[in-house]
Amino acid sequence: MSSELPAWLRQRLLAAGGSVPFVTYMGWVLHDPQHGAYGSGRLQIGPRGDFVTAPSLGADFAALVALQLVAWLEALPPSSPERLSLVETGPGEGQLALDLAEWIAAERPELAQRLELVLVEPNPGMAERQRLQLQTCPLPTRWSSFADLAAAPVTGVVLAHEVLDALAVERIVADGALWRRQRVTLHGDSLRLEPGEPLEPSQLAQLVPLGLAEPGPQRPSGWCSEWHPGLEPWLRDCGGALRCGQLLVIDYAQEAWRYYAPQRSNGTLLAYRAQQASADPLQEPGAWDLTAHLCLESLQLAAADSGWRPLGQCRQGQALLALGLAERLHRLQQQPELGLEQLLQRREALLRLVDPAALGDFRWLAFARGLEADNALPPLFAREPQNT
Numbered sequence: 085m086s087s088e089l090p091a092w093l094r095q096r097l098l099a100a101g102g103s104v105p106f107v108t109y110m111g112w113v114l115h116d117p118q119h120g121a122y123g124s125g126r127l128q129i130g131p132r133g134d135f136v137t138a139p140s141l142g143a144d145f146a147a148l149v150a151l152q153l154v155a156w157l158e159a160l161p162p163s164s165p166e167r168l169s170l171v172e173t174g175p176g177e178g179q180l181a182l183d184l185a186e187w188i189a190a191e192r193p194e195l196a197q198r199l200e201l202v203l204v205e206p207n208p209g210m211a212e213r214q215r216l217q218l219q220t221c222p223l224p225t226r227w228s229s230f231a232d233l234a235a236a237p238v239t240g241v242v243l244a245h246e247v248l249d250a251l252a253v254e255r256i257v258a259d260g261a262l263w264r265r266q267r268v269t270l271h272g273d274s275l276r277l278e279p280g281e282p283l284e285p286s287q288l289a290q291l292v293p294l295g296l297a298e299p300g301p302q303r304p305s306g307w308c309s310e311w312h313p314g315l316e317p318w319l320r321d322c323g324g325a326l327r328c329g330q331l332l333v334i335d336y337a338q339e340a341w342r343y344y345a346p347q348r349s350n351g352t353l354l355a356y357r358a359q360q361a362s363a364d365p366l367q368e369p370g371a372w373d374l375t376a377h378l379c380l381e382s383l384q385l386a387a388a389d390s391g392w393r394p395l396g397q398c399r400q401g402q403a404l405l406a407l408g409l410a411e412r413l414h415r416l417q418q419q420p421e422l423g424l425e426q427l428l429q430r431r432e433a434l435l436r437l438v439d440p441a442a443l444g445d446f447r448w449l450a451f452a453r454g455l456e457a458d459n460a461l462p463p464l465f466a467r468e469p470q471n472t
C-alpha cells in the first residue's frame with residue numbers, strides 16, 4: 085500500500101522491472117543523495133525534528149561517553165603516532181561530535197592537543213548540516229570515508245552511535261518450509277510488499293547461527309523479520325580505516341531469541357517522521373526514517389569475521405551508571421547557577437537515558453583491533469558502577 089508515490093521512485097522501479105528486494109528500496113529511500121531521507125538531508129534529529137536520539141537530549145550524554153573514549157585514547161600504547169583520531173560515523177546533526185570535542189578540549193587539554201575529529205558521513209545532505217554545526221569545533225576536524233581513511237589508517241577510537249540501525253536490511257518472509265526474500269513491487273500507482281524468490285544458500289547460511297535454519301511450525305506463512313547484509317562489509321571497511329584502537333557501537337540491539345521470537349511476526353522495522361512512529365515502510369518514500377534493530381549475534385559474528393576482537397557489551401543504562409550518571413544527577417542539585425527550568429530539563433534527560441523501557445535498553449558493544457590483549461583496556465562501562 086502506498087499513497088504519494090514519487091516520480092523518481094516510480095521511474096526507478098520501472099527501470100528495475102517493477103520490483104526490487106526490500107533492501108534495495110530501503111537503500112534508495114534513505115540514502116539516495118538527491119531523494120533519500122538522509123541523502124537529501126531532509127530528516128532532522130532532535131526534539132523539534134523527526135526523532136530524538138540520546139545526543140539530542142543534551143550534552144550530559146557526551147560528557148559520560150567521553151569518559152570512556154578518553155580512557156581508551158589515553159591508554160593507547162606509547163608507540164602510537166603523535167596524532168590520534170576520534171572518528172564518529174553517522175554523526176547526524178553533528179551534536180555529539182561537537183559536545184565530545186568541547187568536553188575533551190575543556191577537560192583533557194593535553195589530549196586535545198594531539199587529537200583530531202574525523203567524521204564519516206556518506207550522505208551529502210547530512211554532512212552539510214554537520215559542517216555548519218561544527219564551525220566552532222575546538223578540535224581540528226575533517227570529513228572522510230572509510231575508503232579514503234584506508235589509504236592512511238588512523239590510530240584512535242571509532243564511535244558508531246545509532247548508525248548501524250540505518251543500514252538497509254533484507255526482509256525475510258516465511259512461506260511454509262521456505263524463507264523468501266521480501267520485495268517492493270509497483271502495482272499501478274502504489275507499492276506493495278510481496279514475498280519474492282526463496283533465499284539463496286549463502287543467505288540461508290547466515291540465518292543458521294541465529295536459529296532460523298527454516299521457519300518451522302512456530303512461524304506461519306507471512307511471518308516476517310529482518311537481517312543486515314550490510315553489517316559485515318561495514319565492519320570490514322571500518323576496520324580498514326583503523327590501524328589500531330577501539331570501536332564503540334551504541335544502538336538498539338537484541339539477542340536472536342528475542343529478535344526472532346515467533347510472536348514478533350512483523351520484525352523490528354519502524355518508520356519515523358515528526359516524532360511519529362509507523363510500521364508502514366512504504367508511506368511517503370524518502371520522507372520517513374526507516375530503522376531496524378540490530379541482532380546482537382549477527383553483529384558479534386560479523387565483527388569476528390572482519391577482524392574485530394570483542395572487549396565487552398552491556399545495556400546503556402548500566403554503561404552510563406558505571407560512567408557516573410547517578411553522581412552527575414546528584415551534582416545537578418548543587419549547581420545554583422542552573423535555573424529551575426534547566427535543572428528539570430537536564431534531570432529528565434539523564435533519567436531518559438537510563439530508562440530501561442527506552443534508551444536505557446540500548447546496547448553498548450566494544451571491539452578492538454591492532455592492540456595486544458595487554459594494551460586493550462577493558463571498557464570502563466562493563467565494570468560495576470563506581471561510588472565516586
Ligand SMILES: C[S@@+](CC[C@H](N)C(=O)[O-])C[C@H]1O[C@@H](n2cnc3c(N)ncnc32)[C@H](O)[C@@H]1O
Nearest residue numbers: 122137173174175176205207210245246247250
Ligand atoms: C539515526 S542517524 C544518527 C545520528 C547521530 N549518530 C545521533 O545519534 O544523533 C544515522 C546517521 O548515520 C548516517 N549514515 C547512514 N548510513 C551510513 C553509513 N553507511 N556510514 C556512515 N553513516 C551513515 C546518516 O546519514 C545519519 O547521519
